[in-house]
Amino acid sequence: MAGVNRPLRVLVVDDDALVRAGLSMMLDGIHGIAVVGEAADGDEVLAAADAHAPDVVLMDLRMPRVDGITATRRLRSRRNPPEVIMLTTFDTDENIVYALRAGASGFLLKDTPPAQIVEAVRKVAAGDPILSPRITRRLMDRTATQAGAYQRARAALATLSPRENEVVLAVAHGRANAEIAAELFMSVATVKAHVSNVLGKLGLDNRTQIALLAHDAGLT
Known part of the structure; x- marks a missing residue:
């Protein structure tokens, strides 16, 4: 977690270079947040975390070699791991549940407005999990359906x-x-x-x- 005298350190992980660049530019322009590194696939995450010591990792779900859920599980199994926010265009129930079980502290869709992504970074760094409203509703509906069955x-x-x-x-x-x-x-x-x-x-x-x-x- 970031100290009082330094910004929140963010690592951006996505196999799409344009997405990485967009997230990095957006977050680096926010006071109190610094993008300290990027990774293009899940198999690069552990080394990038060692090199940059991020407080928060923005993790893509679908990547060609190692997916975000596997990378999150590996990362969160280590001592003093960073918080992870899963960013994806795929909001199926299984993806949400698997991501949370792997240790993700947040799950946001890639069309989430920038201000909400910034808010999510700050909240998970402070220890507060975050889900987009649409995903929260899906989980509530899933739970209600399972309870009814x-x-x-x-x-x-x-x-x-x-x-x-x-x-x-x-x-x-x-x-x-x-x-x-x-x-x-x-x-x-x-x-x-x-x-x-x-x-x-x-x-x-x-x-x-x-x-x-x-x-x-x-x-x-």
Whole structure:
């Protein structure tokens, strides 16, 4: 983190030279911020961090040799690492979650207004994570959707008998009818009957849907 007598040190990582130049010019013109280095790919990040000791790294997500998520994970696993803001044009749910799990403190889209990028640099350097409003909404929607699926799956499984739930779990683990019969000490015909009952009670069409329901309920 920057001290009181020196500017925030920023490293810009992007495989597009024009993007690097644009970010560097924009940030270098801001009081209290200095772009101390650039890197063109994720495989250059560790060496650049060693050479320039940045407080914040602006990291591109998609790069040809080592992607930003991998580079972030490597960087954040070191002692006293800089904060990382992921900058990308790709805002899929998976990218957001993977970036945050890798240790990124921020996730912004490349069309984020310059003033918001500057604000993000200052906030993450101060220890405050930052997400663009659009990404925050996507994560909220994702969480709500997952929570709803979990609740519906749990409610559906609650309508089954304890034995039927055992069969559901075995099906979710990929067991064949003969394996389920041996595991649960019942005949294959009884297993088939339980599977049919589960499908009928829950309005499902096949064993794959049983497995997906068990996954949504957090059983696998």
